[in-house]
Amino acid sequence: MNEPRDTVVGAALRRLDVPDHAPDFWTALEARLDDGGTDTDDPPTDAQEEEATVVDLQDSPAARRAAQRNRTPMLALVAAVAVVVALVVGVSVLRGGGDDESQLDVADDPTEAPETSDPDVEPPPAEDDASPDTTAPPETTTSMVGEQAAPEDAATEWLDALAAGEFDSAYDLLDEQSKADLSRTEFADLSSGLSEGAAAFARDGIERSMRDGDGFSVVTFAGDVEREGMIETAAYPVVVTASGVHFTLDGPQVDLDPSYAQGSGTTLASPLELVVQEGADAWIWIDGGDATPLAGRGDVSVDVEAEAGAGTHVVTIVAIEDGRITARSYTVVVP
Structure with a gap:
């Protein structure tokens, strides 16, 4: 009311x-x-x-x-x-102006389908906000050394770096134990000897053989190499672990016996007389034959003639102590 x-x-x-x-x-x-x-x-x-x-x-x-x-x-x-x-x-009045935000949002939204009076006309597909990246990734050189590379490829890559004079790259290819024993500067100081020795095997016509050990592999390169203007038959072993090439100066001793009567140049005669550090775990094999343990033996005499017969043979010795590995390969000619 x-x-x-x-x-x-x-x-x-x-x-x-x-x-x-x-x-x-x-x-x-x-x-x-x-x-x-x-x-x-x-x-x-x-x-x-x-x-x-x-x-x-x-x-x-x-x-x-x-x-x-x-x-x-x-x-x-x-x-x-x-x-x-x-x-x-x-x-x-404000909504009727030219700056209508709702109109701008609809106009700027690429997912809104345009109105059409023709039902048979399909709206254009919605575009993705993120455009595909068509930029090509930069080219990178990835080392093959390590768990993802075959030991033979890792050893070959290391020799190629030495032959090219890329000693920084060769140092980067070393395993963790080698880098702990040898600084980059100390490794560079060995460049002259490595260029004349190991780098000589980075060439065509060199044969490769490999034997696996416990946590490592030994790749032996053998063939005719040129040294100081001369062609000679020689062999060189490269040890490869899971983290890279193993190269150390602190490994157990493996040398020729000083009293051994060598043959002509690097070609040795049988029997082969060696000195292996006592207490180290060591093995020896000829060419691709079975490895014979040499545990506890200091002086080692290898009758290559009796073991392999006549011909040119490669004898490889590996000794291990405290995680460090020493490998040596010798070429022996049996008449």
């Missing part, structure tokens, strides 16, 4: 005089009710119009007081409505 209006109406009603009904009022009312409450079509008489009392609801004291009481709340309500309307209009 409208409280201000009810107050005004109530005040007006209280100002009206209670009318005196004619004697036949109630009888006429009952008759009209019995007829279904149908209103008469007869217009009011002049007397009835004169008897009607008109009350000005707006000009009454009660109306003026009610209006006075409700003016302030009504003004506040009207002001609040005006503020809300202004905000709505302002937001609508």
Whole structure:
């Protein structure tokens, strides 16, 4: 209900005089009710119009007081409505501008399919945010030495580096034990001897043979090599472990016996007399034959003629002590 209006109406009603009904009022009312409450079509008489009392609801004291009481709340309500309307209009204007962020987002989103009136036209496929990298990776040279390389390939790579004079690369191909025993500078100081010795086997026509040990392999290179302008038959062993080429100066002793009567140049005669460090674990084999243990033996005499018969043979000796390995290969000619 409208409280201000009810107050005004109530005040007006209280100002009206209670009318005196004619004697036949109630009888006429009952008759009209019995007829279904149908209103008469007869217009009011002049007397009835004169008897009607008109009350000005707006000009009454009660109306003026009610209006006075409700003016302030009504003004506040009207002001609040005006503020809300202004905000709505302002937001609508901003959204209707040319910098509509929602429109930019849709336009910039490559995954949104364009609208088309033709149902048979398929939208273009969505592009991936990450474009494929077509840049070719830089070329790198990966060493074959280690667990991923065959021992023969690792040994050949090391000899090729020595022959090319790339001693830094050759040092990098050494295993961990060799680097611990020999610094890069100390290894470079051996460049002259390595160039004349081991590097001479980095050439075509050199035969390779290999024998596996416990945690290492020995690759023996043998053939005719050129040294100081001369061609000679010789052999050179390269030890390869899981982490690289094993080259150390601190390994157990393996040498020719000083009293041994050598043959011509590097070609030795049988029997072959050797000195192997006592206490070291050592093995010896001829060409590709079985390895014979030499444990605990200092002086070793190898009857190559009896073992292999006539011909040119390669004798290889390996000794191991405290994780360091020494290998030697000799060429022996049996007439």
